[in-house]
Amino acid sequence: MSTATITARTPSPRRGSTVLRARRSLVVSGLLALLLVAVLLSLAVGAKPVPPGDVWHALTGATGTENDIVVRSLRVPRTAVGVMAGIALGVAGALMQGHTRNPLADPGLLGVTQGAAFTMALAIMTLGVTGLYGYIWFGLAGALAASAGVFALGMVGGPGGPTPLTLALAGTAVSAFLYALTSALVLLDQQAMDVFRFWQTGSIAGRGAETVVQVLPFVAVGLLLALVNAPGLNALALGEDVARSLGQNVALTRAVGVCAITLLTGAAVAACGSLAFVGLMVPHLARPLSGPDHRWLLPYSGMIGAAALLLADVAGRVVARPGELEAGVVLALLGAPFFVALVRRRKPVRL
Amino acid sequence: MTPSSAYGPALRAGPTSWRLRPRPALTALVLLAAAVLLTGLGMRLGDIPMSLAEVARAVVGDGPDHLVVMELRLPRALTGVLVGAALALAGAITQAVARNPLASPDILGVTPGASVCVVAAIVATSSAAGGAGGTLASVGIPLLALLGGGVGALAVYALAWRGGLDGYRLVLVGIGVSVVFTNVKYWLLTVGDVNDSGRAMVWITGSLNGRGWEHVVPVAVALAVLVPATLVGTRSLGALRFGEETLTGLGVRPDLTRSLMILAAVLLAALATAAAGPITFVALAAPQIALRLAGAAQPPLVVSALTGAVLTGAADLVARTAFSPVELPVGVVTAVLGAPYLIYLLVRARRKARS
Numbered sequence: 021m022s023t024a025t026i027t028a029r030t031p032s033p034r035r036g037s038t039v040l041r042a043r044r045s046l047v048v049s050g051l052l053a054l055l056l057v058a059v060l061l062s063l064a065v066g067a068k069p070v071p072p073g074d075v076w077h078a079l080t081g082a083t084g085t086e087n088d089i090v091v092r093s094l095r096v097p098r099t100a101v102g103v104m105a106g107i108a109l110g111v112a113g114a115l116m117q118g119h120t121r122n123p124l125a126d127p128g129l130l131g132v133t134q135g136a137a138f139t140m141a142l143a144i145m146t147l148g149v150t151g152l153y154g155y156i157w158f159g160l161a162g163a164l165a166a167s168a169g170v171f172a173l174g175m176v177g178g179p180g181g182p183t184p185l186t187l188a189l190a191g192t193a194v195s196a197f198l199y200a201l202t203s204a205l206v207l208l209d210q211q212a213m214d215v216f217r218f219w220q221t222g223s224i225a226g227r228g229a230e231t232v233v234q235v236l237p238f239v240a241v242g243l244l245l246a247l248v249n250a251p252g253l254n255a256l257a258l259g260e261d262v263a264r265s266l267g268q269n270v271a272l273t274r275a276v277g278v279c280a281i282t283l284l285t286g287a288a289v290a291a292c293g294s295l296a297f298v299g300l301m302v303p304h305l306a307r308p309l310s311g312p313d314h315r316w317l318l319p320y321s322g323m324i325g326a327a328a329l330l331l332a333d334v335a336g337r338v339v340a341r342p343g344e345l346e347a348g349v350v351l352a353l354l355g356a357p358f359f360v361a362l363v364r365r366r367k368p369v370r371l
Numbered sequence: 372m373t374p375s376s377a378y379g380p381a382l383r384a385g386p387t388s389w390r391l392r393p394r395p396a397l398t399a400l401v402l403l404a405a406a407v408l409l410t411g412l413g414m415r416l417g418d419i420p421m422s423l424a425e426v427a428r429a430v431v432g433d434g435p436d437h438l439v440v441m442e443l444r445l446p447r448a449l450t451g452v453l454v455g456a457a458l459a460l461a462g463a464i465t466q467a468v469a470r471n472p473l474a475s476p477d478i479l480g481v482t483p484g485a486s487v488c489v490v491a492a493i494v495a496t497s498s499a500a501g502g503a504g505g506t507l508a509s510v511g512i513p514l515l516a517l518l519g520g521g522v523g524a525l526a527v528y529a530l531a532w533r534g535g536l537d538g539y540r541l542v543l544v545g546i547g548v549s550v551v552f553t554n555v556k557y558w559l560l561t562v563g564d565v566n567d568s569g570r571a572m573v574w575i576t577g578s579l580n581g582r583g584w585e586h587v588v589p590v591a592v593a594l595a596v597l598v599p600a601t602l603v604g605t606r607s608l609g610a611l612r613f614g615e616e617t618l619t620g621l622g623v624r625p626d627l628t629r630s631l632m633i634l635a636a637v638l639l640a641a642l643a644t645a646a647a648g649p650i651t652f653v654a655l656a657a658p659q660i661a662l663r664l665a666g667a668a669q670p671p672l673v674v675s676a677l678t679g680a681v682l683t684g685a686a687d688l689v690a691r692t693a694f695s696p697v698e699l700p701v702g703v704v705t706a707v708l709g710a711p712y713l714i715y716l717l718v719r720a721r722r723k724a725r726s
Contacts, residue, residue: 122471122473123471123539123542123543123546124471124473124474124478124542124546125473173714173717173718176718176721185472186717186721188472188473189472189473189659189713189717190714190717192473192655193656193709193710193711193713193714193717194710194714196651196652196655196656196706196709196710197706197707197710197711199651199706200576200651200652200702200703200704200705200706200707200710201703201707203572203576203651203700203702203703204699204703206569206572207569207572207573207576207699207700207703208697210565210566210569213565213568213569213572214565217557217560217561217565217568218561220557220560220561221554221557221558221560221561222554222557294557297546297550297553297554300546300550301546301547301550304543345558346558346561348554348557348558349554349555349557349558351554352550352551352553352554352555353551353554353555355550356547356548356550356551357547357551359543359546359547359550360530360543360544360547360548363540363543363544363547364530364531364533364540364544
């Protein structure tokens, strides 16, 4: 893998690359182990604790005991949604920061989060849509439409695709515009307000198998596009002119990246609420481990994102018994201080 | 946008000199006139509609409308314009220090800290439990906003300082701190009664409803002191976009400059937020709009402040008239007006760059 790496560094002699390879396999196995622990905890911990033996029983040969039902019908879908959303947001965040070359860029920057929020509020108000499954589709539609609009605005008036700065500023402007409309809607309609305020906190509680099925195709296609996009993004990191002289189609690379970001973030946000800040923080945690190569940064970010979201969700089930605290709040309260500590400890890896 | 228009005659006074740039100066004059006009137009609105001439007569004269205009309408209109200017100036400074066009006082912890304190107070003194009204609300909420903003800014500054103040680390720490505050705020909104959440939402969005002289004075004083102070530091602020070595070579002390500038931005943002809430989008958009209007390399401070004043003043006018008699919070309209205009400027700049 590392022979064809396009990085700003000169490839070191053989000894260096062996060290690098050993380090990478160590990090990958460490992250996989972390994710596995998070998944197991998410299956076992909750209002009704399920012993590890029973979790295994439920997964391999369920016989319809109470624990089997809890694990299979509640915990498994919830965990699956958490893993999917975490991976999606982590990868989308890394893509977004790579494309805009801005550490402040969160995956909702292209209007995805606010697009979803606006259409959902509108659907609740005008069509009387209630229930989670009803408005996921509206959220997705809004996310896709807003993102496409931002990209189109970035394209207007210039060949070769939008520059990172126009993309970021146009996205921020459209997001602010949509947020303003949403707040006007929820201020006028109390029912919409009541749904919106819970959506805004971000949670994976109570998501069933249906949500998994709804969201999975979008996440799968998004991840595929992200993988395809990684080498091109590495070239873009050298600057657009260098990338072009290396034979990159800059506009195409940007378009693929925007598609991936939109699908991943749109799916995650429609299913779990406004959790886009996960994608803002996670790449900063992954970058010191991966270095600037996006082919490693994207998977690392995905794994860290999933583990972080699941662990936050598990912590939220424990701290506020008998109730639960939303994953978004826990993630902010636990994850953000951890993030700040890491930023302080080492010299930040610049984009 | 042509470089030649940015050079003009130099004004010298003793050891200091400023270059008078025609385009920013002209932009500033036009914006100032617009801000004054918008203040006047805002004062026409109310239970008794007035014409501009009647407003002017009521301000100078001693007629029956004098009291209404001076005690109710003028302070409200002034709050809007001044708060907009203060937020925009804070945003321009933040963007220059962070060297990032997406930065705003949110990154300094001011607005998220203020928001979380005020939302907590509104939810805790819920209307169901009698609620805090009258003096307690009108004095308590600004004080709480000031306190929260101060605590938030202190947290960001203390955590970002590590043997020096690095703009990049400041941005990252700011993200972390504002994520905590913002999500706690979201959570608080789900805890209370829906009505309280609604009232809190109005404050978070930014509202000028019922603002009086007690809201005008602190912001006006802050602007009067800090606008000259920041102008003195403009040269150092402009130098911040170069690297550390260049700064030392230019004789700029980067940590001191950044710290003083951030202090100014924090004070401006905190006082503005205390007066009218964190009016959405002004601090982020006004500097970017101003930069494109003035044809500058980085947000020009005075033009940014005037852009913020015009944006907020115009937004308040629309917020009060569009769905009359229902009045929207001004923060809803600032983004609805500002966002399309910023996008228009972006598109136009790209068209020009191509041709």
